[in-house]
Amino acid sequence: MVVFIIRRTLMMIPVLLGATILCFVLVDVANDPVQDRIFEIQQSTGEPVPQSTIDALESAWYYDRSVPERYWIWLTGIGETNDDIGLIQGKWGPSIEGTAMNIGDEISARFWITLRLVLFATLASIGIAILSGVVSAVKQYSKTDYTLTFLGFLFLAMPIFWLGQLFKEGAVQLNKLLGTNLFQTYGSGTTGFRGNGWEVFVDALPYLIVPSLVLMLGSYAAISRYQRASMLEVMNSDYVRLARAKGVRNGTVMRRHALRTALIPVATFAPLALSGAMGGAIVTERIFGWRGLGVYSLDAINSGDTFAVMAYLLISGVVVLIGVLISDILYGVLDPRIRYE
Amino acid sequence: MSNISVTTGNGASRAVGARGDVVLKVDDLNVAFPSEDGLVHAVRGVSYELRRGQSLGIVGESGSGKSVTSMAIMGLLPKSAQITGSAKLEGEELLGLGDAELSRIRGKKISMIFQDPLTSLNPVYTVGFQLSEAIRTHYRDVNKAEARKRCIDLLDSVGIPNPQQRVDAYPHELSGGMRQRVVIAIAMANNPDVIIADEPTTALDVTVQAQVLEALEKAREEVNAALILITHDLGVIAGHTDEVLVMYAGRPVEEGSVDEIFYEPRMPYTLGLIGSLPRMDEDRGHRLTPVHGTPPSMLNMPPGCPFRPRCPMHQDICAEVEPELLPINGTGHVAACHFSDQLVDKAPDDVFAAVATDLAVEAEVEAAEAEAAAIAEEEDK
Numbered sequence: 001m002v003v004f005i006i007r008r009t010l011m012m013i014p015v016l017l018g019a020t021i022l023c024f025v026l027v028d029v030a031n032d033p034v035q036d037r038i039f040e041i042q043q044s045t046g047e048p049v050p051q052s053t054i055d056a057l058e059s060a061w062y063y064d065r066s067v068p069e070r071y072w073i074w075l076t077g078i079g080e081t082n083d084d085i086g087l088i089q090g091k092w093g094p095s096i097e098g099t100a101m102n103i104g105d106e107i108s109a110r111f112w113i114t115l116r117l118v119l120f121a122t123l124a125s126i127g128i129a130i131l132s133g134v135v136s137a138v139k140q141y142s143k144t145d146y147t148l149t150f151l152g153f154l155f156l157a158m159p160i161f162w163l164g165q166l167f168k169e170g171a172v173q174l175n176k177l178l179g180t181n182l183f184q185t186y187g188s189g190t191t192g193f194r195g196n197g198w199e200v201f202v203d204a205l206p207y208l209i210v211p212s213l214v215l216m217l218g219s220y221a222a223i224s225r226y227q228r229a230s231m232l233e234v235m236n237s238d239y240v241r242l243a244r245a246k247g248v249r250n251g252t253v254m255r256r257h258a259l260r261t262a263l264i265p266v267a268t269f270a271p272l273a274l275s276g277a278m279g280g281a282i283v284t285e286r287i288f289g290w291r292g293l294g295v296y297s298l299d300a301i302n303s304g305d306t307f308a309v310m311a312y313l314l315i316s317g318v319v320v321l322i323g324v325l326i327s328d329i330l331y332g333v334l335d336p337r338i339r340y341e
Numbered sequence: 342m343s344n345i346s347v348t349t350g351n352g353a354s355r356a357v358g359a360r361g362d363v364v365l366k367v368d369d370l371n372v373a374f375p376s377e378d379g380l381v382h383a384v385r386g387v388s389y390e391l392r393r394g395q396s397l398g399i400v401g402e403s404g405s406g407k408s409v410t411s412m413a414i415m416g417l418l419p420k421s422a423q424i425t426g427s428a429k430l431e432g433e434e435l436l437g438l439g440d441a442e443l444s445r446i447r448g449k450k451i452s453m454i455f456q457d458p459l460t461s462l463n464p465v466y467t468v469g470f471q472l473s474e475a476i477r478t479h480y481r482d483v484n485k486a487e488a489r490k491r492c493i494d495l496l497d498s499v500g501i502p503n504p505q506q507r508v509d510a511y512p513h514e515l516s517g518g519m520r521q522r523v524v525i526a527i528a529m530a531n532n533p534d535v536i537i538a539d540e541p542t543t544a545l546d547v548t549v550q551a552q553v554l555e556a557l558e559k560a561r562e563e564v565n566a567a568l569i570l571i572t573h574d575l576g577v578i579a580g581h582t583d584e585v586l587v588m589y590a591g592r593p594v595e596e597g598s599v600d601e602i603f604y605e606p607r608m609p610y611t612l613g614l615i616g617s618l619p620r621m622d623e624d625r626g627h628r629l630t631p632v633h634g635t636p637p638s639m640l641n642m643p644p645g646c647p648f649r650p651r652c653p654m655h656q657d658i659c660a661e662v663e664p665e666l667l668p669i670n671g672t673g674h675v676a677a678c679h680f681s682d683q684l685v686d687k688a689p690d691d692v693f694a695a696v697a698t699d700l701a702v703e704a705e706v707e708a709a710e711a712e713a714a715a716i717a718e719e720e721d722k
Contacts, residue, residue: 238460241417245455246475246527247448250440257463264465336465336511 001332004340008328012321016314023313024071031304033096034063061094061306074310085307087314093307103311106296111315113188114292116204117212117284118277118319125216125277126223126270133227133266134259137235148224156221160280164214164287171210183210188290211288215280219273226269231262260334267330274323278316364534364567365391365414365451370426370436372406372413372591381639383409385591386426391535396561396568398582398599400575400614402636406591407571408456411537415453416443431534449479452528454557456540458521462512468523469508472496475530495526498563499556518549522556529560536561537569542577554581575618579603587611590637590647593666597674607669607676607684609652609692616689630693646679653692654680 034057038049058064062073062085073079074093077086085093092103132152136145155163171183184207193203234240235258243257244250282294293312300308332338372384384406391397399407412418414428414435428435430451435443455461462471472495473488483491489508496504499522512520521541528536538557542550558581561568570582578585578599585602587595587610595608606612613632620627634651637643645660646652652659658679666675678684684692 238455238457239463242453242455242461242524242527243463243471243474244417244444245415245447245453247444247446247478248474249444249478261463261465334465337513 001329001340004332005325005329008325012318012325015321016317019317020075020310020314021071023317024074024310025067027306027309027313028067028070031306032063033061033304033306034058036304037096061096074307092311095308096303096305103308106308107293107311107315110291110293110296113290114278114281114285114294115319116208117188117215117290117292118274118281120208121212121215121277121280122219122271122273124212125220125273128216129220129223129270130227130263130266132220133224134231134254134262136224136228137231137262138254140232149228152221152224154221155217156225158217160214160218161283161287163217164211164284167210167214168287182206185210186289188288188292207288211284211290214287215277215284218280219276223266223270223273227262227266230265231258234258234262237261264331264334267334268327271323271327271330272320275316275320278319362393363390364393364431365569366427366429367391367410367414368427368429370410370413370428371424372409372418373423375421375423376640379640380423382642383591383639384413385642387588387591387593389586389593389596391567391569393534393567394565395584396570396582398578398585399569399571399588400573400578400585401588402573404636404639405588407588408539409591410588411453411539411569411571415447415451415537417453444478448475448527448533449531450533451535451537452531452533454521454524454528454536454538454541457544458517458524459544461524462520464512467509467511468492468496468515472508472523472527472530475527479531491530492526495530496523499523499526499529499560500552501526516549517545518553521545521549521553525553525556525560529564529566532564533566535567535569537571539571540573541570542574543572550577557581575603575614587614590642591639592647592677594648594678595674595676596666597669597672597676601669601672601674605669605674605685607674607681608648608678609654609684610648611676612684612687612689613651613693616693630689632693646677653694654683656680 034054037057038054041049041053055064060082062070062081065073069079073081073085075087077089077091082094083091084099085091087093090104092107095101095103095106132148136148139145168185171185175181175183188207189200189204193200195203235254239261240253240257243253248256278294281292282298284290285292285294286298293315297309297312299305300312332340367390368388370384370387371382374381374383387406387410389397399410401407409418413422413424416435416438418424424436426436430446433446435446435451438446462468466474469489469492472492473485476488476491477483492508493504496507501507501519501522507515507519512523515523521544525541528538536557541557542553545553554577557568560566568582570577572578582599585595585597585599586593587602587608589610595602595606595611597605602611603615606615610632613630616630617632619629632651637647637650643660644663646655646663649655649659656679662679664677664679666677667681668675669681
């Protein structure tokens with residue numbers, strides 16, 4: 001098992017490299033920050049921009065070389081640099097926002113905010129989806145089943161930005177109605193709050209509820225449908241019938257024989273919800289005013305901040321790969337027919 | 342071989358009644374399933390008595406209600422099934438019991454072996470876990486070590502080599518025959534009064550079939566249980582049962598001892614089944630006599646004998662009156678046919694025509710043969 005995990009982790013490196021090359025090329029052809037900046041300066045001053053300024057910009061952002069060279073220097077930092085680039089040396093590259101904005105600091109501060117949202121939403125969606133999928137299957141064609149099915153398809157069909165606004169407005173109205181401050185709908189925590197880990201967590205909870213609810217609903221719908229189908233299949237299987245024929249009580253059969261086996265296909269699929277949540281976080285954070293990675297990436301894309309976009313893509317790539325790794329490991333834990341060799 | 346009838350601490354060595362007592366009495370069992378097109382009457386009045394130590398064979402085509410009858414007795418049918426009649430196990434009514442009461446009886450007094458050993462065991466648990474689950478569900482005071490020991494004994498007694506190692510194997514590590522033995526071991530784990538085997542050898546190849554049936558026979562003898570063997574294999578019936586119940590379209594159409602059914606069948610369907618079976622004592626060129634057609638739809642059964650459309654002997658009365666099971670000669674042999682007395686000393690060939698199932702194919706074969714003969718003739722010239 002340990003060998004498998006190590007090998008699987010090592011295999012993530014070429015996958016990640018491939019992904020960064022693809023991302024880098026796409027981001028690079030999509031914008032040209034130097035030209036944008038020249039245009040901006042021209043607009044504000046009304047005069048042609050001197051060549052020396054252009055050269056300075058190009059060399060500061062490494063746009064004085066070709067795309068492959070730029071990729072190489074972004075990845076390794078080997079070559080002629082201003083000592084601010086080179087991923088493997090822990091330097092994320094210059095931001096076009098100026099030297100005051102350090103991409104590394106910015107990302108590490110925001111990463112935990114986004115991770116909190118994404119992890120909470122993913123875990124909640126998997127847990128609730130399994131529960132409701134099982135209930136749906138056990139009570140197939142009942143009112144409960146139809147209600148859950150309807151809700152599932154509703155959430156699957158609703159775009160997340162619409163759902164987000166709806167829930168935000170709903171939470172605000174609910175707060176007014178109850179006269180409480182139970183649901184916080186703006187920001188990720190009380191501004192300037194300081195305390196130990198637990199206090200910060202307690203402080204962040206009211207801020208977390210509504211956004212993670214919005215973020216979880218999409219993947220909840222998909223996973224619960226999946227769980228329902230796989231549970232129904234197992235419930236009609238011969239071994240569930242045999243278990244009942246052995247005299248095992250119905251509830252125990254459902255838990256021990258049906259659910260246990262029906263979890264296998266879901267476990268391989270559910271951790272991938274992590275990648276869906278990473279993407280959904282961009283919209284959710286914007287709606288709820290979180291200063292997380294998603295919003296950062298959106299701003300970076302809008303301003304054509306190549307290295308900042310790359311940093312975001314790299315981190316979400318790692319998160320997705322970790323999700324895949326978890327699903328691989330879960331598969332092996334749940335299904336004895338899988339062997340790691 | 343360990344003595345398995347006196348194990349499992351205090352519980353499993355239950356009082357065993359005398360041979361010949363009635364253990365299972367099924368009376369006018371009816372099962373219907375609602376469907377979009379109406380009620381499907383899968384079982385229409387099945388009655389039989391099973392005595393301790395007796396082995397009852399139930400034969401019939403697919404869809405004749407063999408399996409549904411047993412599943413109804415075990416309470417394993419879906420909730421939508423409408424069941425009437427009675428099934429009494431040692432005087433206790435089984436039909437209509439709730440999950441709690443049924444769970445107490447299932448696996449302890451009456452157990453079941455299913456058709457497909459490849460899917461009968463849960464792939465994520467070891468054989469030992471699934472076997473000891475059968476024991477510990479009913480005897481909670483049995484600890485894990487005792488249960489494991491008993492599992493090994495059980496696996497040994499159904500003929501699994503190296504039971505000490507196999508007890509920790511997962512189902513996918515065993516062959517089909519081995520898995521069916523495990524299922525048999527599960528069925529005999531608590532010394533049940535009745536074992537229902539629903540086509541236990543259908544999914545296995547012929548060499549393994551014999552071994553599995555042997556294991557089943559041995560299991561039955563060790564726990565002195567009554568056996569219901571459901572199959573469509575007449576060879577298996579001949580070798581392993583005392584009494585035979587022939588079912589057609591959800592009803593028993595003939596019942597009698599093995600000898601009566603095989604040598605003095607009094608219902609054309611039984612005769613047809615026997616005629617469809619290749620025999621070692623016939624010539625190689627002997628043609629089989631198939632029963633043409635298919636069983637009737639169980640939706641909106643027409644009045645009269647359900648076998649009438651396929652019966653070469655049918656007359657006007659068969660379309661109007663469905664025959665009752667009538668005694669043949671007072672020995673307990675009963676048959677449901679208006680003309681059972683006409684079947685005395687008849688061979689299958691006398692009643693059913695020996696033709697290929699598909700007349701079009703037959704014609705094609707004849708044409709090809711004629712062509713070959715013509716070519717041969719031409720070459721001779």
